[in-house]
Each structure stands twice: as structure tokens, then as C-alpha cells.
Amino acid sequence: MNTAPFYASVMLAAGIGIPILAALNARLGQHMGSPVAAAVVLFVVAFLTATAVVLVAGPGALSQVTTAPRHLLLAGCLIAFYVLTITWIAPKFGVGNAVFFVLLGQLISAAAIDHFGLFGAQISPLSLARAAGIGVMALGVAITQMA
Template sequence: MLQGTQNFMLYGFIMFVAGLGIPIMAALNGGLSNKLQNTALAAVILLFVGFCIALTYLFTTSGLPKTLYATGTPWYFYFGGCFVMFYILTISCVAPKFGIANAIAFVLLGQLIAMVVIDHFGFFGVKQYALDYKRLTGLTLMIAGIVLVLSKPQQS
């Protein structure tokens, strides 16, 4: 097996596991939000736990950072947390009312559209991949899959 193929498989598996965690996190934090009757507090708790884990990872893998800002870094690179916070607040509030499958499916739809636009134009300095016929076909099939997953069985 080629080194590139091994990395692809490893990275694919890691991201698959991360993907498994998204609906679990949505269900857990949505449940916490309902129990506490406070979406913002549930989000703060989730982020605090995540912050503690991230700090532990930072200090055990690379030690104390030398700087928080690298020269030439675009200012907007520091605002990814805004999207994380928006996701956490909305999934915690909406998913318990809308259903985990519905909420995650629409999140996935947004991710699919954003990923092809970001890749096609090379936004944020990522490697550019044109939206060709094959990628558009794959995107269409994935969207069709979301529609099929969301279709509810007939009640008898």
C-alpha cells in the first residue's frame, strides 16, 4: 500500500469517527439544554469541557506556545470559533425540537455546499479543486441521500 493511500485511509477513519461524534454531541448537549432549561449554559459547559481537553492536548503535545499570532496570518483565521459557537447553540436549541436526524441532515447539507464552494474557489488558502462533472454528480447523489434519509416511513 502506498504511503499516500495509508494516510488517506487513516485520515478518512479519523474523520469518520469525528462524524460519528457530531450527532452524539448534538443529542447530549440538546438533552443538557433541555434539562437545564438554558441553551447558553449548556453551550458554556460543552465549550468549557472542550477547552479543558484542548488545553491538555496543547500542553501534552507541544508545550507552552511561543505566540498566539503568526505574522501574515489573516485576521479572519481567528474567527472559526464563531462558527463553532453558532453550531453548538443552534444544535442544542433546535435538535431536540426538530429531531437529531433532521438537524444533522440539514447541517450536512450546508457542509456539502460549503465544501464544494470553498474547494472550487480555494477560499481561505485551501488547495483548489474545480467543481467538475464527477464532483457535481457526487454532490447531487449525497444531497439525494439526505432527502431519502429524511423521508419518514408511512404510518399504518
């Protein structure tokens, strides 16, 4: 079975969800009068959702966190940074603008991680075509800012 189409579909759905998350949480932050409080609510809902999934999938893997290298836990700080900043900035800058810059940052970071095999990632050298694609994306972001 070729799992690539399935993985691509799941990640496409996740990508579709990012701007929706940004718009919903930005609006919640406006409604509550506090982007930080809205982020807390988002994390509580996310925690409860993830907890339900891990209980169904089998909570045994959670015991492995005590032996994980501590730097791997910084991913939680990065998601908190993303949620806090998108909730705060999207209402002022626009969801599209905010997400476009997030996407540009993701492309740059992903290219560096793949090129150098950072964090145990499979090495995929930065080709001229990939660099050109990132450049085209950067140009696209710049064009959206001119409008």
C-alpha cells in the first residue's frame, strides 16, 4: 500500500486547519478581551482532545517521556509561541498575512532541517529548485503585502 497519498491528505487537512485555528482563536481572543486567555482555552481544549486520543490509543507510551532528551520538550514552547502570536497578531495584521509569514518561516525552517538532517530528520540537500521555490514563496508573500 502506498501511504504517501494518505499522509499527504492528512497533512493537507492539517494545513487547512491552521488558518481556521488562527481565525477562530483570534476571534475568541477579541471576544474575551485577551489573546493570552484565548490561547489558554485553546490549550485546555487541545490537551483534553489529545488526552482522549492517547487513552484510546494506549497511554503506555507516556511513560517514555521521563527518558526523553529534555530539548525535545521545547516543541511545546514553540507551539505555545505560535498560538500566542497568531492569536495576538492575526486580528491586527490579518489571518492571511499572518499565516503567509508562518508558511514562509515553515518553508525556510523545513529546508534547513532537511538539508542538515537536524533533530534526526532524513537528510535532503537543499537543491537549486527547492531554493527557487522558497524564493517564489517569499516573492508571493511580498506581493500580498503590496496589495
